[in-house]
Amino acid sequence: MYITITPQKLGASYSKSSADFVDYLEKENQALEGELPSGGAENIEHxxxxxEDEISAEEVVRKIDGNTAKLEKTEPRFYSxxxxxxxxxLKRFQNHSEDxxxxxxELMKDYVKSFNREINGRPVSIDDIKYYAKIEHRRAFKGTDKQVKENQPFATKILQLKTNIRKVQRGEITGSxxxxxxxxxxxxxxxxxxxxGQRIVQGMQKDGNQSHIHIIVSRKDASNRFSLSPGSKYRASQVELNGKxxxxxxxxxxxxKNAEKTFDKTFGYHRNFVETYKARKQFIKNPKTYFASLTGLPASEKAIAFKILKETGIPLVPSIPVSQTQLALKLFHKLRKGIDIAVKSSSIGI
Known part of the structure; x- marks a missing residue:
């Protein structure tokens, strides 16, 4: 599982409307509507x-934009x-959309529990936030993806050769x-x-199950009185303000951590060590401890762990040294290049 929380990003100051972001989240529906009728309206995700279900994009914009009292231009109106x-x-799901x-x-219940805040003397509850979510089933390759970047030298040469063909056709150069x-x-x-069988390029649709969730959550609580920022630099603390x-x-x-536990409990998922938030955090902060834990797994768990690591593109040496320290040191420099991939695959993001 990879989860990101990012503030509304629209330049130096924040737009007063969520319309552009909501329109971006409608892109898959717009593509479906433009396809053959068999592609059809039954596949539209609201x-x-x-x-509530089947909330219109117009209502989302109206509700989010109307819930921004006393926010400065330099403050985000919502978080994504x-x-x-x-x-x-994804294999644990019976019905991807419904699951x-x-x-x-369930995840948004974990979200509100993570605030070290009180509203009217009680903890923040699910009814105190204003959020809207959208499920998507498609993904396209981006220019920042490893596959596109590593194919780029070939793309550049191909583009130049195609230009040469046009020049030959116009008589500007000679050639076959x-x-x-x-x-x-x-x-x-x-x-x-x-x-x-096709070279991967930016914009190409990715194969396989690409189901994921986008959530837009208002910076202000549902009453439009209190600010609830998941981007706070404070994890959990207290401060004296006006004697209170x-x-x-x-x-x-x-x-x-809770998002991971909630998924496992809800869908009866047995999470391998390398898929855990704890392991991914350990990988970045202390690779020696990470690989010591990895090599100490039972044989069956270790086999699954290395299969997952191999599939996510992390370079591994052919054989595992006996010394755990030797393993960590030997792989660490290679793994630096794969940290982004490691964090983004099979585990909650950090």
């Missing part, structure tokens, strides 16, 4: 919240939470169009990352 289950976790919706509603096309075809095949002790902060660490 916005939903804790208690993205929930990306791994392919192993993801069920998980979202057939030979140039043959070279292009060869480069297409040589590109290191392929999908269904005020609680403040949001514990992301606790949120990620």
């Amino acid at each position: 916005f939903f919240n804790q208690y 939470i993205t929930v990306n289950p791994s392919k192993y976790e 993801l919706k069920k998980y979202t509603r 169009i057939e030979n140039i096309q043959r070279e292009i075809n060869q480069l297409e095949r040589q590109a290191p990352h392929q999908q269904n 002790t005020i609680k403040r902060g949001f514990d992301r660490d606790q949120f990620f």
Whole structure:
């Protein structure tokens, strides 16, 4: 599971409206509507919240935009939470849309529990927040993806060769169009990352189950009186204000841990060591301890762990040294390049 929490991002100051972001979340529906009728309306995913289904995009914009009292231009109006289950976790679902919706509603209970705040003398509850969620089933390769970046040198050469073909056709240069096309075809095949026999490029739809969740949650509570920021730099603390002790902060660490536990409990999922939030955090902070824990797993768990690591693109040496310290030191420098992949795959993000 990979979960991110990010503030509304629209430049130096924050837009007064959530319309652009909501429109972005409608992109999959717009694509479906533009396809053949068999692609159809039955596949459209609507916005939903804790208690309601089939909420329109217009209502989401109206409710989020109308809940921004006393916020400065330099403060985000809303936060975006993205929930990306791994392919192993997705296999636990019987009905992807309904199960993801069920998980979202449980996840948001964990979200409110992570605030070290009180409203009218009581802890923040699920009814104190205003959020809307949207399930998507497609993903496209981005320019920042490893596959696109590593294919880029080939893309650059292919583009130049295609330009040469046009120049030959216009008589600007001499050459054989057939030979140039043959070279292009060869480069297409040589590109290191392929999908269904095609070179992976930016914008190409990813194969496989890509179901994930987007959540837009208002910065202000449902009463439009209190600010609830998951981006607070304070994890959980207290401060004296006008002679009163005020609680403040949001514990992301606790949120990620609980999100993982909630998924496992809800869907009866047995989480391997390398999929856990604890392991991913340990991987970054203390790789020696991480690999000591990894090599100490029972044989069956270790086999699954290394299968997951291999599939996520982390380089591994062919054989495992006996010394755990030797293993950690030998792999650490190689693993530095794979940290982003490691964090984003099979576990809650950090």
